Amino acid sequence: MRWATRRGCHVDRAACAWLIRRFIDPAAAFLFVDDPDEVPPDATAFDMRGAELSHHAGDCSFETFLRHYGLRDPALAEIGRVVHEADLADERYDAPEAAGLDVLVRGLSMTLDDDHVLEISRPLFDGLYAFKQRAQMLGREPA
Amino acid sequence: MTRWVLLAYRLPREPSTPRITLWRQLRRLGVAQVADGVAALPLDARTREQLEWLAEEVVEHGGEATIWLAEPGAVAQERALARAMAGSAARDYQRVIDEAAAAGSSQSARRTLSRLRRELRRISSRDFFPSAIGDRARSAVESLSERVEAAS
Numbered sequence: 530m531r532w533a534t535r536r537g538c539h540v541d542r543a544a545c546a547w548l549i550r551r552f553i554d555p556a557a558a559f560l561f562v563d564d565p566d567e568v569p570p571d572a573t574a575f576d577m578r579g580a581e582l583s584h585h586a587g588d589c590s591f592e593t594f595l596r597h598y599g600l601r602d603p604a605l606a607e608i609g610r611v612v613h614e615a616d617l618a619d620e621r622y623d624a625p626e627a628a629g630l631d632v633l634v635r636g637l638s639m640t641l642d643d644d645h646v647l648e649i650s651r652p653l654f655d656g657l658y659a660f661k662q663r664a665q666m667l668g669r670e671p672a
Numbered sequence: 673m674t675r676w677v678l679l680a681y682r683l684p685r686e687p688s689t690p691r692i693t694l695w696r697q698l699r700r701l702g703v704a705q706v707a708d709g710v711a712a713l714p715l716d717a718r719t720r721e722q723l724e725w726l727a728e729e730v731v732e733h734g735g736e737a738t739i740w741l742a743e744p745g746a747v748a749q750e751r752a753l754a755r756a757m758a759g760s761a762a763r764d765y766q767r768v769i770d771e772a773a774a775a776g777s778s779q780s781a782r783r784t785l786s787r788l789r790r791e792l793r794r795i796s797s798r799d800f801f802p803s804a805i806g807d808r809a810r811s812a813v814e815s816l817s818e819r820v821e822a823a824s
Contacts, residue, residue: 537717584725586732587693617725618797619700628793 530554531572536561538646540634541616542576544591544608546647547654549575552605553598561643589616604661608654630657673750675715676742679723682709683735690733697726702761702798704753712753714800715741754801761799765809768792772812777819785820788813 532549534542538561549557560572568574575582576590582597583590591612595605614620614627615634633653637646663671683691701722703711713719720739727737744750768788775784792813799806 539718578724578728584728587729619697 530556531558531560531569533560533562533568533572533574534576536563536643537638538634538643539616539638540631541589541591541612543634543637543646543650544612544654545575545582545594547651548591548594548600548605550651551655551658552600553594559644559647587619587621589613591616603665604658607661607665608657611657626657673743673747674754676712676744676753677715677720677723678706678740678742679703679711679727679737680709680740681711681727681730681735681737683730683733690729690735694726694730697729700794700798701726702757702800704757706753712742758799758801758803761795761801762803762805764791764795765805768795768809769805769812772809772816775816775819777823781816781820781823785813785816788816 532546532554534545538546546557546559560569562568562577565574565577565579568577573582574580575594577583582593585593588596589609589612592609594600595609610622611624611626611630614622614624615631618627618631630653634646634650637649641649660671681694683694685691698705698711701713701719703713703723706712711723713723720741724739727739730737744753768791771784772788775781775788792809795809796802796806
């Protein structure tokens with residue numbers, strides 16, 4: 530399946546792309562556009578004005594994906610809170626990782642094109658997911 | 673002159689909750705309120721996106737919202753906007769300076785320190801026209817941190 534989003538990927542879109550590849554569509558191909566009108570008819574748009582898979586009712590796009598696809602994994606919900614704060618910083622959640630994650634992905638987007646931002650950030654989110662899963666299991670932060 | 677991104681919006685008068693939420697979000701972003709229903713930020717990829725999301729929320733709540741990229745027609749106009757925004761940031765920085773000075777070096781000063789650090793981050797994220805008072809606020813919090821460390 531083809532997935533379309535805006536050029537210049539930051540933390541929310543990088544996290545969504547990771548989620549798509551890992552939980553929704555392992556064969557996903559991503560394309561980047563400047564304007565919502567440029568999304569080809571066969572592609573699913575995300576994190577763009579007017580798209581269903583986007584910000585809604587104060588949620589970031591990653592949280593919308595979790596809701597839309599019924600992904601109820603508590604470790605993903607945790608990542609959702611981190612991405613929310615990294616993207617929106619509205620202090621809805623207490624997520625001290627958010628500031629660091631935001632800077633890391635923003636730094637990547639300064640030095641790499643969008644394809645590479647998604648590729649390089651993927652193991653970052655794999656690691657974050659493994660960490661959050663382990664924390665859920667232990668009931669505390671892993672050593 | 674700077675380029676600006678403008679959010680032109682109109683929300684129904686009732687219910688009032690979305691209006692209040694929007695007002696809070698605009699305040700948090702540090703917008704200049706150009707006119708009733710027109711908010712402005714200096715243009716960059718991030719500010720544009722932030723206002724675009726607010727526009728979406730306005731529409732979701734039954735209002736109307738459009739996003740515009742603009743240049744002020746006169747330098748003086750831009751200076752006035754920048755001055756108003758810097759003034760609002762300066763008032764927030766001043767509060768941080770005052771609280772840091774009043775905090776002393778007691779045990780509760782440690783809690784005040786972490787609160788003021790958070791507050792500094794919040795203010796600098798909406799401080800688009802950095803000035804000396806921002807530096808003064810940062811050194812006030814830094815010296816509070818030194819007092820707290822020395823006392824522990």
